[in-house]
Amino acid sequence: MVQYSKKIQAVPEPTIRRMPSYLAFAEGLLRKGQQFVSSTQIANYMNIDPTQVTKDLSYTTIVGKTRVGYEVKAIVDVLSEFLGFSVMDNAFLVGAGSLGSALLHDSGLNHFGLKIEAAFDINPATIGRKINDVEVFHIDQFRDLAQELNVIMGIITVPAENAQTVADLMVAWGIKAIWNFTPARIKVPDDIIVQNTTLYSNLAIIFNKLHQDKREE
Amino acid sequence: MVQYSKKIQAVPEPTIRRMPSYLAFAEGLLRKGQQFVSSTQIANYMNIDPTQVTKDLSYTTIVGKTRVGYEVKAIVDVLSEFLGFSVMDNAFLVGAGSLGSALLHDSGLNHFGLKIEAAFDINPATIGRKINDVEVFHIDQFRDLAQELNVIMGIITVPAENAQTVADLMVAWGIKAIWNFTPARIKVPDDIIVQNTTLYSNLAIIFNKLHQDKREE
DNA sequence: AATCAATAAAGAAATTTTTCTTTAATAAAA
DNA sequence: TTTTATTAAAGAAAAATTTCTTTATTGATT
Numbered sequence: 001m002v003q004y005s006k007k008i009q010a011v012p013e014p015t016i017r018r019m020p021s022y023l024a025f026a027e028g029l030l031r032k033g034q035q036f037v038s039s040t041q042i043a044n045y046m047n048i049d050p051t052q053v054t055k056d057l058s059y060t061t062i063v064g065k066t067r068v069g070y071e072v073k074a075i076v077d078v079l080s081e082f083l084g085f086s087v088m089d090n091a092f093l094v095g096a097g098s099l100g101s102a103l104l105h106d107s108g109l110n111h112f113g114l115k116i117e118a119a120f121d122i123n124p125a126t127i128g129r130k131i132n133d134v135e136v137f138h139i140d141q142f143r144d145l146a147q148e149l150n151v152i153m154g155i156i157t158v159p160a161e162n163a164q165t166v167a168d169l170m171v172a173w174g175i176k177a178i179w180n181f182t183p184a185r186i187k188v189p190d191d192i193i194v195q196n197t198t199l200y201s202n203l204a205i206i207f208n209k210l211h212q213d214k215r216e217e
Numbered sequence: 218m219v220q221y222s223k224k225i226q227a228v229p230e231p232t233i234r235r236m237p238s239y240l241a242f243a244e245g246l247l248r249k250g251q252q253f254v255s256s257t258q259i260a261n262y263m264n265i266d267p268t269q270v271t272k273d274l275s276y277t278t279i280v281g282k283t284r285v286g287y288e289v290k291a292i293v294d295v296l297s298e299f300l301g302f303s304v305m306d307n308a309f310l311v312g313a314g315s316l317g318s319a320l321l322h323d324s325g326l327n328h329f330g331l332k333i334e335a336a337f338d339i340n341p342a343t344i345g346r347k348i349n350d351v352e353v354f355h356i357d358q359f360r361d362l363a364q365e366l367n368v369i370m371g372i373i374t375v376p377a378e379n380a381q382t383v384a385d386l387m388v389a390w391g392i393k394a395i396w397n398f399t400p401a402r403i404k405v406p407d408d409i410i411v412q413n414t415t416l417y418s419n420l421a422i423i424f425n426k427l428h429q430d431k432r433e434e
Numbered sequence: 435a436a437t438c439a440a441t442a443a444a445g446a447a448a449t450t451t452t453t454c455t456t457t458a459a460t461a462a463a464a
Numbered sequence: 465t466t467t468t469a470t471t472a473a474a475g476a477a478a479a480a481t482t483t484c485t486t487t488a489t490t491g492a493t494t
Contacts, residue, residue, distance in 0.1 A: 040441075065442075202412050255470080
């Protein structure tokens with residue numbers, strides 16, 4: 001009886017995935033000056049069941065008022081705090097190729113609590129360059145800089161076949177969480193947090209639905 | 218009794234999400250010259266249950282051989298076909314800001330069957346520029362170019378508050394699928410395929426686990 | 435003041451997804 | 465040739481997630 005992933009997770013992952021959208025919606029309402037919002041309104045916006053919304057929000061300290069709804073400002077404040085968007089964490093990115101430099105260009109990460117302090121690569125052509133104000137170093141310098149800059153997250157954007165090597169180095173360097181953008185799955189000690197994000201999975205889902213439509217025609 | 222999403226979907230979405238990783242693993246084995254691979258090996262690589270792998274692969278035409286496993290080449294061929302990675306589809310991207318230009322820089326999309334033919338924006342500073350060989354046009358030119366270039370997918374990378382407007386325009390232009398990178402949820406007719414991809418949701422999941430660790434300490 | 439309608443919240447049921455169990459096949463070993 | 469061990473596959477059970485139902489609250493309406 002092997003346990004493949006020890007989920008001692010209070011908040012379901014689908015819930016956390018929906019929360020940033022609740023937040024975005026509430027921020028919009030706040031800008032428009034709306035003070036309260038009901039689960040029905042949020043659900044209508046999200047195309048989901050209203051009880052799903054109340055269940056999701058019940059994981060936070062937000063409480064609604066009968067016949068009134070939730071306070072918009074409370075949703076904004078509590079959710080950004082809850083999702084960790086209001087505290088800035090430092091990260092290093094390894095692999096300043098196409099996807100890596102893509103992420104470096106996205107200043108949205110900054111707004112959501114992630115600061116990429118430096119990037120690393122082995123390609124002499126990119127080392128020394130600055131991408132969107134983030135300097136690219138040789139990967140050998142990771143250790144020293146990680147200690148210096150209090151970095152807790154490593155972002156992997158190298159080719160899939162090198163993902164494990166980079167992960168091993170990150171673990172050795174004392175990183176706490178790894179955001180893995182390659183389709184490769186990495187092996188790390190139990191206390192290291194790994195989040196796999198494969199953009200191309202989303203593409204696969206779209207293609208699958210497109211093909212399904214063709215089948216139904 | 219309202220139906221919030223008509224899932225007449227044969228293949229479960231979690232299955233499709235795992236498949237690109239199976240593919241990446243199989244491609245690696247193929248390069249190393251390995252001819253067969255067992256569900257146990259794949260499962261070990263993925264950190265999941267072996268029966269999950271067999272179930273997932275059973276949705277395709279791939280069949281395994283008892284005591285031998287699956288043919289690596291079959292996995293590569295069938296999965297890339299199944300996931301739609303072997304046929305090229307054309308897309309337009311609207312919003313050539315940080316995330317948008319980030320995606321334009323990622324040539325990985327090309328390898329997975331998506332060709333971004335053109336980008337659109339309303340910012341005069343970016344219109345006329347080329348990002349990674351993709352030209353940025355004024356959004357008013359979308360309709361003509363979409364017809365001309367046989368584009369079936371629209372990628373939304375504008376600020377969240379403009380997502381619905383862009384979606385409406387895309388639908389009016391006859392797009393079949395929308396890849397929405399904003400946390401905003403968009404409303405479109407039932408026959409339009411929408412895939413929401415919020416990078417920051419993944420960030421939220423990592424932060425949640427990091428904070429959970431703190432709670433347990 | 436009484437009634438009505440909209441809502442949050444809690445719990446139950448249904449659905450979906452994952453994990454476990456059993457069976458049958460077959461390559462390798464004895 | 466027989467036995468053993470490994471594996472895919474199918475089905476059952478368990479777990480997780482979503483949807484439905486009920487209850488209680490309360491602002492709005494009559």
